[in-house]
Amino acid sequence: MEKIIDNKLESEYNKLVESESILPIKITDFYKKKVQEEISKIGIGGPLYKSVIPTQEKISIKTSVETRDYVEENKHMPIEGVDYIIRKYEDRLVFIITDICFSHCQYCFRTYNLSKLQKSNLKETIYNKIEVLKKYLKQHNEVKEVIFSGGDPLSIGYENMSYALEELKDWNIRIHTRAIVYEPKVFDDKTILKFNC
Ligand code: SF4
Known part of the structure; x- marks a missing residue:
């Protein structure tokens, strides 16, 4: 190409x-x-x-007021040592289910955190992350919605996503993805049926 x-x-x-x-x-x-x-x-x-x-x-161009975490996600990680659960609001949280993206956006505000995670990617599997998340959610009934983010959640594959949706079926799930722009073929019939989208 x-x-x-x-x-x-x-x-x-x-x-x-x-x-x-x-x-x-x-x-x-x-x-x-x-x-x-x-x-x-x-x-x-x-x-x-x-x-x-x-x-x-x-x-x-670099200015003196640049900061790496300009949306202050690092300040909103409620579990010490866990950098894939971000909670800024009472009733919902962001779950970084993966740090892998189909493509990398130049405007990404997680560029520093994702590049850090990619170096230690294998430390936490998706299944382990979900266990940690479920434990937290059960202790925090006020959280009603889990936003799958990343990375791109749709990059984790059909089986992993099915598992995640089943395990978290008691919560509203929102999926943040750029797949429709970068890799629309993931929206095949199987995926659409499962996700009901
Ligand atoms: S898909 Fe999302 S997480 Fe990945 S680089 Fe783009 S904005 Fe960042």
């Missing part, structure tokens, strides 16, 4: 991935084709392009 990122820009960005611990560039073949279609119509730098490829400004 034709290259859609300038070599120099890519190399500069890769250095930042190492030094700043941010997510590397990752783009599905499906989305790459969409970006190429966009480039053929309007050239480099359209909205599809900028969603997944860094700009020179992003790489070179």
Whole structure:
């Protein structure tokens, strides 16, 4: 597939991935084709392009007030040592069911945390995470909704998702996903039937 990122820009960005611990560039073949279609119509730098490829400004401009956790998720992790349960509101919480995404968005506000998790990914399996979550939920009846996030929850595969939905069937589940944009083939008949979407 034709290259859609300038070599120099890519190399500069890769250095930042190492030094700043941010997510590397990752783009599905499906989305790459969409970006190429966009480039053929309007050239480099359209909205599809900028969603997944860094700009020179992003790489070179740094201000004194930048912060890594700018939505303050780290302050809202209610269980010590558990970085996949985030609770900012009384009646719902975010469950980072996986740290893997189909593609990496340049605007991701979890880039630092996800790149950290990816290095220690195997420490917690999805099943173990669900056990920890269920224990917490049973002690906190005020939580009515669990938001599956990540990473992309739909990247965990049909069997894992079925297990998660079954285990957590007593709570409302919301799924945050970018799969419809990056990898729509996951919405096959089997998935749609199970998820009732
Ligand atoms: S899919 Fe979500 S978690 Fe993954 S990089 Fe994009 S915004 Fe971040």
